[in-house]
Amino acid sequence: MIIIRILRFLRGYVSFTASGGFIERFVNLCTKNRIPLWNLKRKEDYLRADTTVKGYKIIRESAKRSGVRVSITKKHGLPFFMRAYRKRAGILIGFGFACLLVAFLSSMIWSISVSGNIELTDEQILEAFYENGVRIGEFKAKIDCEEAAYNVTRALPSLSFASVNIIGSRAEIVVNERSEKPSFPDNSKPCNIISAENGTVVSIEANIGRAEIEVGDAVVKGDLLISGITENADGSENLMAARGKVFASVRKKINTNNLDFSFRTQKAEKNRRLVYILGVEIPVGPPVGEKNASRFIQKLTNGEIELPLGIVKEHSYELSDKVTLPEEYRPLYCAKAYCENYRDIFLQSEEIISQLVTENKNNGITYFSGEYQVKKDIGVRKAILVDIS
Numbered sequence: 244m245i246i247i248r249i250l251r252f253l254r255g256y257v258s259f260t261a262s263g264g265f266i267e268r269f270v271n272l273c274t275k276n277r278i279p280l281w282n283l284k285r286k287e288d289y290l291r292a293d294t295t296v297k298g299y300k301i302i303r304e305s306a307k308r309s310g311v312r313v314s315i316t317k318k319h320g321l322p323f324f325m326r327a328y329r330k331r332a333g334i335l336i337g338f339g340f341a342c343l344l345v346a347f348l349s350s351m352i353w354s355i356s357v358s359g360n361i362e363l364t365d366e367q368i369l370e371a372f373y374e375n376g377v378r379i380g381e382f383k384a385k386i387d388c389e390e391a392a393y394n395v396t397r398a399l400p401s402l403s404f405a406s407v408n409i410i411g412s413r414a415e416i417v418v419n420e421r422s423e424k425p426s427f428p429d430n431s432k433p434c435n436i437i438s439a440e441n442g443t444v445v446s447i448e449a450n451i452g453r454a455e456i457e458v459g460d461a462v463v464k465g466d467l468l469i470s471g472i473t474e475n476a477d478g479s480e481n482l483m484a485a486r487g488k489v490f491a492s493v494r495k496k497i498n499t500n501n502l503d504f505s506f507r508t509q510k511a512e513k514n515r516r517l518v519y520i521l522g523v524e525i526p527v528g529p530p531v532g533e534k535n536a537s538r539f540i541q542k543l544t545n546g547e548i549e550l551p552l553g554i555v556k557e558h559s560y561e562l563s564d565k566v567t568l569p570e571e572y573r574p575l576y577c578a579k580a581y582c583e584n585y586r587d588i589f590l591q592s593e594e595i596i597s598q599l600v601t602e603n604k605n606n607g608i609t610y611f612s613g614e615y616q617v618k619k620d621i622g623v624r625k626a627i628l629v630d631i632s
Contacts, residue, residue, distance in 0.1 A: 255320030262289035264310025272305035380521040433482035442491030452485030517555035592617035
């Protein structure tokens with residue numbers, strides 16, 4: 244539909260009204276004579292429609308035979324525009340230059356999007372494609388999509404697939420990362436399962452091998468939990484890779500009374516702006532330096548596609564000498580440290596069986612400590628060494 248509108252604009256068309264006579268007969272005669280009509284709107288005593296310039300030149304015969312009077316209300320399109328401004332060369336030159344500029348810019352890449360990545364960042368993928376010619380401001384005709392995708396998959400071994408699709412002035416990069424093979428224990432070599440921590444056995448799941456402990460037994464680090472040596476009825480022994488889980492109640496402690504309350508504060512901030520146009524950055528102001536520097540690109544967008552225009556914000560700062568945290572903030576800092584340690588315990592355990600949290604004060608500062616009994620799998624595999632001499 245948009246192509247038809249463009250063609251009509253380039254060739255020109257007119258809007259007209261037809262009144263009096265027999266309107267229906269007029270429309271039928273136009274159809275019979277192959278005169279194109281569109282945007283027909285019937286009012287009380289007249290008809291409004293659009294037609295081509297050539298169609299309007301031969302429309303009067305149909306109007307005469309149906310007793311209809313036709314008159315032009317408006318002229319549309321490039322031919323009428325150029326005729327109206329034929330004496331104003333500057334406007335025509337500017338219009339032509341604008342058309343050339345649009346054609347020139349449409350031959351370049353304006354934005355690049357990345358999809359399908361999980362572990363790799365967008366910056367890593369964009370940098371790899373940048374080295375292979377896929378960049379903002381590059382001419383589309385110079386980009387070999389297949390070769391660029393092939394080179395990137397070789398440069399980034401974690402990618403199993405990569406492709407570049409150019410749609411208009413936008414490049415879409417689609418990647419697929421390799422999935423790591425799941426790690427399975429090596430069951431070809433005989434091994435035991437021993438204790439990695441001190442604790443009290445809560446439950447035993449001996450899938451392969453013989454359990455050497457019972458529920459309620461106290462074990463220490465290095466004790467044998469599940470043996471990979473089993474005895475046959477005739478007294479002979481078999482060596483196998485023991486498999487299973489041994490859950491134990493393990494004691495964990497949290498103590499926050501040995502914290503360092505010295506910190507560094509931020510000072511001497513520097514900021515700079517750069518104008519970003521088609522991949523080129525134009526600085527506005529002196530550089531901010533490299534110490535603790537960061538940068539952020541804010542691009543213009545139409546809601547879905549980022550345009551190659553925007554502002555780059557650079558920021559840097561220096562750190563002061565060490566300062567001591569004021570006493571009124573120390574209890575809050577202790578509570579934060581306690582919560583972080585508690586989070587580690589919570590993530591490492593299957594279940595928190597019991598807990599005892601105490602609050603202590605020293606020189607007016609509140610400290611926290613806690614004792615926890617957590618349920619966790621304490622078994623680790625240890626190879627059985629066999630003397631074959």
